[in-house]
Amino acid sequence: MLDTDAVLKYSKNLSSLYFCTDKDTKSSDVLQSFFKEVIESSDRANDLKIYISYKEQYGNYVDVVILDFFVGVELCNYILKINPNQKIILSAKEYTTDNLSGFIEAGVTNFTSKPISAPSLSENIYDMSRQRQQDNLLKKYVSDYKTLKKEKDLLAAEYDKKLADMKSELEEKGTFLASMSHEIRTPMNAIIGFSEIMLNEHELSSQQLDYTGKINRSSKMLLSIINDILDYSKIEAGKLKLENIEFDINMVLDHVADMIGLKAQEKGLDLVFDIDYNVGSHFFGDPLRISQVLINLLSNAVKFTDKGSITLKVSKNDDAKKNTIEFKVSDTGIGLKEEQMKRLFQHYSQAEESISRKYGGTGLGLMITKQLVELMNGRIWVKSEYTKGTTFYVRITLDVCEHDQRRTYHLPSKELMKKRVLIIDSRVKSAISLSHMLEYYHMPVQYVNSIEEAKVLLLDSTFDIVFIDEKSNIESNVEIFTKEPTPKIVLVQERIYQSHMNNFGSAKIDTYLTKPFNQQMVFNAILRLYNYDNETVLEQKKSYKKDDLKALGKKRILLAEDNKINQRVMQGVLAKTELELVLANDGQEAVEMIKTERFDMVLMDVQMPVMDGHEATREIRKNSEYDSIPIIAMTAEVMPEEIQKAKDNGMQDHLPKPIDISSLCNIMFKYLDNKKETIDEIDSNSDCHTEAYRLCEVPELNYKSTLRRMGNDACMYNSLIVDFIMQYKDSAQKIALYIKDNNFSLGAQYTHDIRVAASNIGAKTIFKESKALEYAFIRKELSLLQKQLQKYNKAMEKFINLIENATDMKYSQDDMFSGEIINDLSKLLKAVKRKHIVEIISITEELRHKKWPKAYNRNIYQIIRSTKQYHFEKVVTQLQAIGIK
Numbered sequence: 001m002l003d004t005d006a007v008l009k010y011s012k013n014l015s016s017l018y019f020c021t022d023k024d025t026k027s028s029d030v031l032q033s034f035f036k037e038v039i040e041s042s043d044r045a046n047d048l049k050i051y052i053s054y055k056e057q058y059g060n061y062v063d064v065v066i067l068d069f070f071v072g073v074e075l076c077n078y079i080l081k082i083n084p085n086q087k088i089i090l091s092a093k094e095y096t097t098d099n100l101s102g103f104i105e106a107g108v109t110n111f112t113s114k115p116i117s118a119p120s121l122s123e124n125i126y127d128m129s130r131q132r133q134q135d136n137l138l139k140k141y142v143s144d145y146k147t148l149k150k151e152k153d154l155l156a157a158e159y160d161k162k163l164a165d166m167k168s169e170l171e172e173k174g175t176f177l178a179s180m181s182h183e184i185r186t187p188m189n190a191i192i193g194f195s196e197i198m199l200n201e202h203e204l205s206s207q208q209l210d211y212t213g214k215i216n217r218s219s220k221m222l223l224s225i226i227n228d229i230l231d232y233s234k235i236e237a238g239k240l241k242l243e244n245i246e247f248d249i250n251m252v253l254d255h256v257a258d259m260i261g262l263k264a265q266e267k268g269l270d271l272v273f274d275i276d277y278n279v280g281s282h283f284f285g286d287p288l289r290i291s292q293v294l295i296n297l298l299s300n301a302v303k304f305t306d307k308g309s310i311t312l313k314v315s316k317n318d319d320a321k322k323n324t325i326e327f328k329v330s331d332t333g334i335g336l337k338e339e340q341m342k343r344l345f346q347h348y349s350q351a352e353e354s355i356s357r358k359y360g361g362t363g364l365g366l367m368i369t370k371q372l373v374e375l376m377n378g379r380i381w382v383k384s385e386y387t388k389g390t391t392f393y394v395r396i397t398l399d400v401c402e403h404d405q406r407r408t409y410h411l412p413s414k415e416l417m418k419k420r421v422l423i424i425d426s427r428v429k430s431a432i433s434l435s436h437m438l439e440y441y442h443m444p445v446q447y448v449n450s451i452e453e454a455k456v457l458l459l460d461s462t463f464d465i466v467f468i469d470e471k472s473n474i475e476s477n478v479e480i481f482t483k484e485p486t487p488k489i490v491l492v493q494e495r496i497y498q499s500h501m502n503n504f505g506s507a508k509i510d511t512y513l514t515k516p517f518n519q520q521m522v523f524n525a526i527l528r529l530y531n532y533d534n535e536t537v538l539e540q541k542k543s544y545k546k547d548d549l550k551a552l553g554k555k556r557i558l559l560a561e562d563n564k565i566n567q568r569v570m571q572g573v574l575a576k577t578e579l580e581l582v583l584a585n586d587g588q589e590a591v592e593m594i595k596t597e598r599f600d601m602v603l604m605d606v607q608m609p610v611m612d613g614h615e616a617t618r619e620i621r622k623n624s625e626y627d628s629i630p631i632i633a634m635t636a637e638v639m640p641e642e643i644q645k646a647k648d649n650g651m652q653d654h655l656p657k658p659i660d661i662s663s664l665c666n667i668m669f670k671y672l673d674n675k676k677e678t679i680d681e682i683d684s685n686s687d688c689h690t691e692a693y694r695l696c697e698v699p700e701l702n703y704k705s706t707l708r709r710m711g712n713d714a715c716m717y718n719s720l721i722v723d724f725i726m727q728y729k730d731s732a733q734k735i736a737l738y739i740k741d742n743n744f745s746l747g748a749q750y751t752h753d754i755r756v757a758a759s760n761i762g763a764k765t766i767f768k769e770s771k772a773l774e775y776a777f778i779r780k781e782l783s784l785l786q787k788q789l790q791k792y793n794k795a796m797e798k799f800i801n802l803i804e805n806a807t808d809m810k811y812s813q814d815d816m817f818s819g820e821i822i823n824d825l826s827k828l829l830k831a832v833k834r835k836h837i838v839e840i841i842s843i844t845e846e847l848r849h850k851k852w853p854k855a856y857n858r859n860i861y862q863i864i865r866s867t868k869q870y871h872f873e874k875v876v877t878q879l880q881a882i883g884i885k
Helices: 004-011 025-034 044-058 073-082 101-106 118-201 206-230 233-237 249-266 287-303 338-342 353-359 364-375 428-439 451-457 475-481 519-529 534-538 546-552 564-574 587-596 613-621 640-648 661-672 689-696 703-709 714-728 731-740 744-761 764-779 782-807 819-834 837-847 854-868 872-881
Strands: 015-019 037-041 064-068 087-092 110-113 245-248 270-275 282-285 309-316 324-331 379-385 389-397 421-424 445-448 465-469 488-493 511-514 556-560 580-584 601-605 631-635 653-656
Touching: 004 118, 015 025, 015 044, 025 037, 025 118, 037 044, 044 073, 064 073, 073 087, 073 101, 087 118, 110 118, 118 206, 206 249, 245 249, 249 270, 249 287, 249 309, 249 519, 270 428, 282 287, 287 309, 287 324, 287 364, 287 389, 364 379, 421 428, 421 451, 428 445, 428 519, 445 451, 451 475, 488 519, 511 519, 546 661, 556 564, 556 587, 564 580, 580 587, 587 601, 587 613, 601 613, 601 661, 613 631, 613 640, 631 640, 653 661, 703 714, 714 744, 714 782, 731 744, 731 782, 744 764, 764 782, 819 837, 819 854, 819 872, 837 854, 854 872
Parallel strands: 015 037, 015 064, 064 087, 087 110, 270 309, 421 445, 421 465, 465 488, 488 511, 556 580, 556 601, 601 631, 631 653
Antiparallel strands: 245 282, 309 324, 324 389, 379 389
């Protein structure tokens, strides 16, 4: 918005010449009020002389010339020829492009109507001031550039000799690295390329798909590591940049196992992963660097260990206030002497030259590992006992994802937790690790290290699940697994040479578990045993592709993005789909377009001119009418605090830049997937049909799946939502009293009831926040309770507001009708009986904005809905049912 006071303050320092054909008192008064000095001239013969004489008298040209249209373009040309930088405003009663063409060609860009008005003059002066600022800024830049160039030239001359001395050496190193890079990249690109073709263009068996996928992933990871090693100078110069993206630590561990498993297996070593329960699964950090660190340490462990085992233990540091994860790599290898440990992390250093000759290697790996750990603000150290083994410790602080504050692998049935488990494995560390992971689910677990011990145990005991190591002597003892009740069998096998057997004789193998395993793999194995839908239970995300977007149908997407290239990229992604992409070049445009057009989603760039994405989102969210529109932040900033800032400002999700097509498609399906799928199954004549469509768009409701669970009875579902609001509208105050009185038991029970009720109606955010409150009550943590109560209260207020907008209802805790409402309902009854449509609509519109008594809420809800459906006989019956005569 134009700041008139600022314009006046600026213009009061300016001088002006007003060339006019006749006296115009109104225009003159406006000019006098704006400028420090106004010189008027209506003498055509002397206009140019007056302009020149001003320069002669004051030493500079006048700041602004106001030129009447009828003075003519010749004077304009003369003035601009003498002073090309002169600011000119053309005044005319009426003007078009045709009659102003001469002035436009001369270079005039500012125009005002006649008589001159203050608003028009303000706009012109504002434009001129901006142009002058830009001109001055450009001059400053040019001046600064010349100064910097001069200094740069001096420095360049100073360093020319040094550069000349280094040039030959650099060229030799550059040629070597370029040659090595080419030699390594050529076969790597072939491996990656052909594996991509195999994955995408050929039908493969599940095992072939698994192997080819591992080849592809390993090749890409190896190529990334090669790039870093070849560009080692980045680390030395401190220019290596780390990513900070969301990743699943289980995926990192799975990849590490792929890379190390074969090496360990070839040497007959037992590779064990031991992950503590309290370690989360999703973090923010650099998964490539973490993988690189673990692969380096585990590779060394395999290299220097001839027998025994290698263990990777992952735990949360108990002493740390933040989420500090400790990785501990232990082996039973040759160990290190004290003096060897002192020089272990030095450049190109190994413990002894004899070790290098025997085991190979350059000594570069540990040095790179140490620097990578330190770049991640971590710490690495080593403990070792010569001839006994070595343990490397790595501690890294990682941010936990908001949706994964603690490790949660919940079995879908309590019955599964009662299953009795037997582990048969001769390798103690592996068996203990598996036992710990199963005990996480409170399963009763027993362990034996041989098939003979298992036979004795099975004489008196029965088990539901048996985990058997493939190296156990199973074939000759298969009869012990065929006695009723027969247990489910899980074959625990090595990662590389996986078995294809479906059974041992008459004993069926139900599923497999691959070493080294993690909690997720054990979890998946249990689900497979009992035929649970893994995707449903785990809520795993399906990865969508561009072609899948066609299934979304006709949706309108608003893209707020100032970068033209990014706009074209998005247009290309959405081409050949039914999705309509509408462009806004900044946040202000997006805000204005939202007001006048309908959109199903907004993709909001965070950094834009005029108005940035954060401010634009706050403006949009001021109007609750747009609460159902998902706004997705697009930003290169992926730090947790930046993502939280976007959410705090009203954005539902974020897409990191540069945009990954798969991530974009996943976001599209997350928020645009056809929510009306089950709504259309409702009888179109139902009173609840229209209401259902509107409630379906409420982002806080899992409306579609919940409605399906209720047999598509929208009337019942809608009523349950209303009942929930009426029962728990003031629940935050009640919870606050429980906290104040330290009544943790009742507080836990009350929030448990809210959680169950929220789950029943699909209120996902309230379910999440009430669950967190229940957890805090159980833990008796007052500080956590206070913090969580604020989140819950905010979620409840937002939920009620969204439902009110969708159902046209307001909710009150009063028990009785006020006289005003009774009077309005009586008017409605009379209007309905007369079938006076205009009056009915008018009264209903007034009624829907009033707060209704709790006891009659459902009745009023039905009355308003019936009037919208023009079911007037039903309205009469409903009004009479609540005593309106």
